Amino acid sequence: MLEITDLHIYYGAIRALEGVTLRVDKGEIVTMIGANGAGKTTTIRSISGLVKPKTGTITFEGKPIHKMPPHEILKLGVGQSPEGRRVFANMTVHENLELGAYTILSDRKRVKQGIERAFHLFPRLKERETQLAGTLSGGEQQMLAIGRALMSGPRLLLLDEPSLGLAPFLVQTIFKIIREINQEQGVTVLLVEQNANQALKIASRGYVLETGRVIMEDTASSLLTNAEVRKAYLGE
Amino acid sequence: MIELFLNKLILGIQLGGVYALVAVGYTIVYGVLQFINFAHGDVYMVGAFMGMFVVKGFSEGSISSPVAMVVVLGMILIVAFFVSMRGHWKDPKGAAVRLVGFAVAFALIGTLVKLFLKGGVLLFKPITALAATNVIIGGIVALTVAVAWCAGLGVLIERTAYKPVRGTGRLTALITAIGVSLLIENGGQAVFGSDIHAYSLKDLPGGKQLLTGTLDLNLVGITLSVSKGQLIVLLATTALVLALTYIVRYTKFGKAMRAVAFDRDAAALMGINTDTIIAFTFLLGSGLAGAAGFLNFGLTGYTFDTNTGIMFGLKAFVAAVLGGIGNLYGAVLGGLVLGLAEMFVGGSPFSPYRDAIAFIILIAILLFRPSGLLGKNTVEKV
Numbered sequence: 001m002l003e004i005t006d007l008h009i010y011y012g013a014i015r016a017l018e019g020v021t022l023r024v025d026k027g028e029i030v031t032m033i034g035a036n037g038a039g040k041t042t043t044i045r046s047i048s049g050l051v052k053p054k055t056g057t058i059t060f061e062g063k064p065i066h067k068m069p070p071h072e073i074l075k076l077g078v079g080q081s082p083e084g085r086r087v088f089a090n091m092t093v094h095e096n097l098e099l100g101a102y103t104i105l106s107d108r109k110r111v112k113q114g115i116e117r118a119f120h121l122f123p124r125l126k127e128r129e130t131q132l133a134g135t136l137s138g139g140e141q142q143m144l145a146i147g148r149a150l151m152s153g154p155r156l157l158l159l160d161e162p163s164l165g166l167a168p169f170l171v172q173t174i175f176k177i178i179r180e181i182n183q184e185q186g187v188t189v190l191l192v193e194q195n196a197n198q199a200l201k202i203a204s205r206g207y208v209l210e211t212g213r214v215i216m217e218d219t220a221s222s223l224l225t226n227a228e229v230r231k232a233y234l235g236e
Numbered sequence: 237m238i239e240l241f242l243n244k245l246i247l248g249i250q251l252g253g254v255y256a257l258v259a260v261g262y263t264i265v266y267g268v269l270q271f272i273n274f275a276h277g278d279v280y281m282v283g284a285f286m287g288m289f290v291v292k293g294f295s296e297g298s299i300s301s302p303v304a305m306v307v308v309l310g311m312i313l314i315v316a317f318f319v320s321m322r323g324h325w326k327d328p329k330g331a332a333v334r335l336v337g338f339a340v341a342f343a344l345i346g347t348l349v350k351l352f353l354k355g356g357v358l359l360f361k362p363i364t365a366l367a368a369t370n371v372i373i374g375g376i377v378a379l380t381v382a383v384a385w386c387a388g389l390g391v392l393i394e395r396t397a398y399k400p401v402r403g404t405g406r407l408t409a410l411i412t413a414i415g416v417s418l419l420i421e422n423g424g425q426a427v428f429g430s431d432i433h434a435y436s437l438k439d440l441p442g443g444k445q446l447l448t449g450t451l452d453l454n455l456v457g458i459t460l461s462v463s464k465g466q467l468i469v470l471l472a473t474t475a476l477v478l479a480l481t482y483i484v485r486y487t488k489f490g491k492a493m494r495a496v497a498f499d500r501d502a503a504a505l506m507g508i509n510t511d512t513i514i515a516f517t518f519l520l521g522s523g524l525a526g527a528a529g530f531l532n533f534g535l536t537g538y539t540f541d542t543n544t545g546i547m548f549g550l551k552a553f554v555a556a557v558l559g560g561i562g563n564l565y566g567a568v569l570g571g572l573v574l575g576l577a578e579m580f581v582g583g584s585p586f587s588p589y590r591d592a593i594a595f596i597i598l599i600a601i602l603l604f605r606p607s608g609l610l611g612k613n614t615v616e617k618v
Contacts, residue, residue, distance in 0.1 A: 028246065046507055049504070050501055050504065069504070069509070069511075070501075070504035070505060070507075071504060071507045071508055071509045071510075074505065074506070074507035075507060079505075080505045082501070082502060082505060086499050086501070086502035086505075087502075088494070088495055088498050088502070089498070090345035090494070090498055091491075091494065091495075091498075095491065098491065098494050099491060099492070099503075099506045099508075100506055101510055102488070102491075102492065102506045102507045103506075105488050130511070148506070149505075152506075171479060
């Protein structure tokens with residue numbers, strides 16, 4: 001479904017990615033783990049078109065997308081919940097969800113269905129519907145960011161650090177819901193996480209990134225038991 | 237005494253409304269780009285000229301000029317479209333080519349305006365003939381042409397001058413804006429001449445009855461007389477500000493604008509074409525500046541020339557900062573406060589300081605409340 005081949009990205013003179021290759025198949029949850037500055041967020045941002053690679057290709061369902069602007073990539077069916085949630089704090093929960101459905105806004109029925117689906121996944125958001133997003137708690141904002149990313153009906157969902165800064169019980173909830181989105185709604189997920197333990201538990205495959213390179217790739221279960229990974233990323 | 241006070245109050249609100257119309261342009265552009273469009277006041281000046289061409293065209297019988305304006309507007313948009321479509325903006329050689337292209341386009345358009353004004357176009361003659369017989373239709377045509385022209389000019393400026401330098405730093409953008417401002421002032425002088433102009437809708441058939449004299453309102457024993465022209469300016473500015481507020485709050489474009497203003501990357505991830513929204517923002521802001529230019533001169537008969545936009549633009553900018561730059565309601569409030577302050581200072585023993593009051597206010601606001609009256613010092617949630 002998604003293929004990244006030998007991706008190189010620079011920020012000015014600084015090398016962010018040097019030759020990342022990865023793929024995500026339909027129906028999978030794939031996770032990218034790695035320390036700060038390993039290039040996980042850069043990879044995600046290049047898929048959604050926010051940064052442009054110097055060399056290398058990204059194809060989505062066979063179509064090269066690495067030269068497309070973000071709004072066109074979204075229309076192809078790639079949704080993203082960005083790092084740090086980035087909800088529109090000065091707008092209500094309802095308006096945030098509507099903006100998530102920006103590309104299908106004229107189709108009132110689909111928008112309504114989307115909002116209902118988001119409320120079904122995150123009942124908390126329904127209680128907060130008319131509240132400004134900036135007044136929500138961190139966990140609620142994360143729910144909103146994921147719900148918003150699902151509004152356009154993406155086939156591939158990119159999640160960048162969904163558990164960042166959340167209380168442990170909320171982390172559990174968020175991961176449970178990611179699984180639900182994948183299994184019940186059939187959305188393929190590419191998940192970037194620092195919480196490697198949790199991420200590998202729900203993922204089918206994983207990539208380990210270090211200083212802009214993929215240093216390991218395997219099924220999630222073997223990464224979980226890999227001594228090196230356990231030492232470096234699982235705190236053992 | 238109370239009559240005088242109320243009269244000043246009405247006049248202040250009317251002037252403030254015009255400031256507000258221009259100030260919202262500064263503020264919405266600042267909102268989406270964090271950038272002060274210093275050429276905005278000059279767009280206001282162009283609005284005054286476009287209104288004049290239409291009104292003079294109607295009243296002097298050379299009825300082709302309004303049509304010419306519309307035709308030339310179309311050309312501006314076509315040029316803007318083609319110039320903006322070509323290649324990537326980041327590459328500096330391309331940007332230089334575009335700046336030259338902008339200058340050429342401007343000169344070309346200016347020449348076309350002159351040609352059309354002299355020669356005239358016979359298309360749509362019956363429609364313009366009808367418009368020339370009535371001050372209301374004529375006024376609406378003039379307002380529409382001024383708004384459409386300035387909206388087109390705003391998009392042209394954004395696409396050819398600001399877009400190429402976007403992402404290269406604030407100072408670059410600022411200097412580019414000053415350059416565009418000088419280009420419009422001096423280019424305008426080359427095209428329109430350096431004479432001082434004045435025109436009035438009164439020159440159109442029926443205009444004298446509609447616009448001359450005052451409207452006397454009797455409020456509990458106090459007679460309040462308002463000049464009809466100024467009352468119309470007041471009503472028109474109110475309607476336009478309300479229309480803008482509606483667009484920003486409730487339409488799809490308005491919501492996208494607020495999203496882009498809040499977080500451009502996040503907006504792009506929603507499928508919003510941020511370049512289109514930025515261009516749309518310029519279209520709205522510049523269109524309103526054009527309306528302000530026409531209303532403030534076409535209904536009052538004040539004089540103007542190609543440098544009129546400098547001082548007025550600066551004052552409207554002060555109004556935007558006073559209200560809290562980036563805040564739509566702030567710009568309206570700032571405009572009203574500034575208009576009232578000017579009117580009351582103008583009628584006081586300090587009247588020579590009428591023009592200075594705006595800048596006194598600016599200094600005061602920067603000292604005591606830099607975020608403006610309605611501006612917020614936002615605290616980010618981690």
